[in-house]
Amino acid sequence: MSFFLVMKAEIVRSFIIMRRYWFRTLTGMFIGYGMLMVLIAGFIYSRPEMEEGLNRFDDPTAATNFVLGFIIGMFAFGVVGMFTQGLQGMAATGVLEQLCMSPHGLAVNFMAQTVVGAVTSIISSGIMVFAVTWSVGGMLHWDTIPILVLLTLTFFNLVGFGFMVGGLVLVFKQVGQVAIILRMGLFALAVFAREEILDQPWPLALMLHLLPITDATICLKYVLIKNQTMTVMGPDGETIEVFRSLFLYPPFYWLIASCVLWTFIGLTVFRFMEDYSRSKGTLGSY
Amino acid sequence: MTDDYLVELQDIHKVFTTRHLLPVDEETRKRRLFKKRDVYAANNVSFGIRRGEVFGLLGPNGAGKTTMVKMISGLVRPDKGQALVDGLNVDKKRKQVLRKVGVVLEGTRTSIWPLTPLENLIYYGMLKDVRGKLLRQRAHDLLDFIGLKDKKNVQVRRLSRGQKQKLAICIALIADPQVLLLDEPSTGLDVQSSRAIKDRIMEMTRDHGRCVLVTTHDMHVAQELCDHIGIINHGKLIACKPTEALLDVFSEQVFVFRTDKAPTVAPFAEIPGVVRADLEQGMDGPALVVHLVPELEARSAALYAVTRQLEHADVRLRAIAQRQQNLENVFLRLTAESDLAESQ
Ligand SMILES: Nc1ncnc2c1ncn2[C@@H]1O[C@H](COP(=O)(O)OP(=O)(O)OP(=O)(O)O)[C@@H](O)[C@H]1O
Ligand SMILES: [Mg+2]
Numbered sequence: 190m191s192f193f194l195v196m197k198a199e200i201v202r203s204f205i206i207m208r209r210y211w212f213r214t215l216t217g218m219f220i221g222y223g224m225l226m227v228l229i230a231g232f233i234y235s236r237p238e239m240e241e242g243l244n245r246f247d248d249p250t251a252a253t254n255f256v257l258g259f260i261i262g263m264f265a266f267g268v269v270g271m272f273t274q275g276l277q278g279m280a281a282t283g284v285l286e287q288l289c290m291s292p293h294g295l296a297v298n299f300m301a302q303t304v305v306g307a308v309t310s311i312i313s314s315g316i317m318v319f320a321v322t323w324s325v326g327g328m329l330h331w332d333t334i335p336i337l338v339l340l341t342l343t344f345f346n347l348v349g350f351g352f353m354v355g356g357l358v359l360v361f362k363q364v365g366q367v368a369i370i371l372r373m374g375l376f377a378l379a380v381f382a383r384e385e386i387l388d389q390p391w392p393l394a395l396m397l398h399l400l401p402i403t404d405a406t407i408c409l410k411y412v413l414i415k416n417q418t419m420t421v422m423g424p425d426g427e428t429i430e431v432f433r434s435l436f437l438y439p440p441f442y443w444l445i446a447s448c449v450l451w452t453f454i455g456l457t458v459f460r461f462m463e464d465y466s467r468s469k470g471t472l473g474s475y
Numbered sequence: 476m477t478d479d480y481l482v483e484l485q486d487i488h489k490v491f492t493t494r495h496l497l498p499v500d501e502e503t504r505k506r507r508l509f510k511k512r513d514v515y516a517a518n519n520v521s522f523g524i525r526r527g528e529v530f531g532l533l534g535p536n537g538a539g540k541t542t543m544v545k546m547i548s549g550l551v552r553p554d555k556g557q558a559l560v561d562g563l564n565v566d567k568k569r570k571q572v573l574r575k576v577g578v579v580l581e582g583t584r585t586s587i588w589p590l591t592p593l594e595n596l597i598y599y600g601m602l603k604d605v606r607g608k609l610l611r612q613r614a615h616d617l618l619d620f621i622g623l624k625d626k627k628n629v630q631v632r633r634l635s636r637g638q639k640q641k642l643a644i645c646i647a648l649i650a651d652p653q654v655l656l657l658d659e660p661s662t663g664l665d666v667q668s669s670r671a672i673k674d675r676i677m678e679m680t681r682d683h684g685r686c687v688l689v690t691t692h693d694m695h696v697a698q699e700l701c702d703h704i705g706i707i708n709h710g711k712l713i714a715c716k717p718t719e720a721l722l723d724v725f726s727e728q729v730f731v732f733r734t735d736k737a738p739t740v741a742p743f744a745e746i747p748g749v750v751r752a753d754l755e756q757g758m759d760g761p762a763l764v765v766h767l768v769p770e771l772e773a774r775s776a777a778l779y780a781v782t783r784q785l786e787h788a789d790v791r792l793r794a795i796a797q798r799q800q801n802l803e804n805v806f807l808r809l810t811a812e813s814d815l816a817e818s819q
Contacts, residue, residue, distance in 0.1 A: 198601035206589050283584035287646070290548055291602040292573040298602070470491055470516075470542065470551045 272355030349451025531701030748777030
């Protein structure tokens with residue numbers, strides 16, 4: 190209940206800021222689009238074998254794959270950033286102290302802020318994904334329910350991780366710098382995550398599953414790019430494509446597990462760190 | 476424990492430990508990597524604030540005033556002891572307590588700079604569960620009252636320092652709190668505004684049964700505004716009395732004898748009934764300042780004796796005046812005494 194009250198305040202606030210800085214919001218999206226196009230061109234043409242590059246360009250899925258990974262990566266980078274940069278910024282401006290003194294508690298306030306932030310960023314990156322894939326001639330497949338479920342799960346996956354890092358930043362303000370590296374790592378993971386990277390010896394595969402963005406990206410790519418079809422061996426040894434719903438796709442369950450795990454770890458660490466910071470007397474101050 | 480205390484601190488202890496990296500210790504000249512230092516921010520502090528009371532917390536820099544405010548608002552947890560607001564333990568019932576308190580922390584950066592004062596108030600009001608028409612009405616009223624009427628729709632980043640401080644005070648008042656904690660609220664405020672705020676605070680507390688804790692370095696404000704004053708030094712509460720009683724702590728009477736030339740002080744200090752005698756150099760010549768005991772008989776005898784002694788020393792007397800005891804003097808003497816006690 191109290192969460193929705195805080196949400197409302199956050200929505201009002203971010204709406205005002207977005208409207209006030211509409212020019213920045215718009216140019217941000219244009220720049221994002223431009224950068225992506227340049228990156229895709231670079232990604233494709235930087236291959237030493239020009240021919241292969243050209244071939245790849247003929248295969249729009251490669252580009253789409255990359256774009257989608259890139260945007261999910263940006264999203265992960267952003268969501269975790271709200272906990273690190275955002276927290277540091279608010280500490281520096283003194284707003285954090287006010288949030289700590291809000292009766293709803295810091296964690297709820299933070300959650301509301303990130304939900305609102307994530308929804309805005311999903312909308313704007315959604316527009317970007319479609320613009321870019323359309324420009325490179327790729328195709329994305331839309332299936333409303335799985336996509337909404339996936340976006341929500343992806344978000345909580347990241348928020349759990351974010352809460353953990355945020356808790357650390359709350360106490361050790363210097364962690365903010367280290368966190369950039371973590372965020373870059375997440376970003377890279379999202380760009381390169383595809384089913385094939387899980388073909389590893391099991392300890393490594395397990396580690397990949399435990400990382401917060403791997404399965405989310407794989408699932409999103411499965412729905413949006415592969416249109417929920419799987420390649421299976423036919424009875425006569427030939428390969429056939431069959432439709433297999435997301436809800437029967439193993440990485441989806443890995444994603445749920447990872448969500449539960451990270452939400453638990455994140456909230457526990459955050460609570461603990463908030464408490465610790467309160468007894469050290471540095472809660473809310475920079 | 477009386478239940479009409481709205482805010483109560485019981486045996487609060489808080490020690491801050493800082494560790495810093497040192498190649499060489501400045502004091503002992505020894506090589507060491509870590510130096511640990513303990514700072515007492517609260518040392519067995521207990522006091523209470525009743526409904527309808529303005530409590531002033533005074534103390535030199537680093538005495539622990541801000542820490543005290545933060546402990547009541549749940550930003551800092553005491554090592555020992557407990558803080559109660561309306562009978563609720565701040566640490567255990569934080570959410571309920573926070574609905575009852577409004578806080579202005581030191582520094583002006585509490586508001587969100589890209590928003591206007593009005594939007595700030597709406598945002599913070601919503602976080603404190605004030606909604607709808609009531610919230611808008613109250614936001615407008617507060618801004619009108621505090622003198623930000625024509626700045627309602629200007630982004631906070633474009634406001635002056637004093638205007639930001641005013642906004643911070645409005646933010647603290649937006650949920651109409653029962654307990655108002657003000658940490659150096661008058662920094663950067665002009666005379667008219669601080670007077671208006673003072674009046675408002677008085678009205679709020681007296682008529683609506685609220686209570687206010689204010690820390691300040693301005694002794695005049697404290698003397699005028701506060702019903703009860705606590706003085707804190709190195710985390711220790713060295714005095715906590717109603718303002719009147721505090722002014723009477725050094726109840727000996729102080730008299731100033733302005734003369735044409737400086738007399739020798741020693742004989743005056745020996746007169747019975749004289750507690751202390753000092754020589755001061757005023758703008759218009761020297762002045763003998765004597766502190767006398769309060770009892771009438773002894774005081775009278777001492778006053779006669781001092782004038783006789785002055786006459787005897789062949790000093791011409793230009794004027795005699797009684798010096799009013801003010802909070803500043805009391806504050807300075809009390810803190811000096813506690814510093815002395817500390818160093819022994
Ligand atoms: N988080 C902290 N970590 C370590 N030491 C701290 C911390 N917060 C405060 N202190 C120390 O505790 C003491 C009391 O600080 P506090 O801010 O309460 O003083 P103050 O009375 O408000 O002073 P001022 O008049 O300058 O505002 C100071 O010596 C300060 O250095
Ligand atoms: Mg202070």
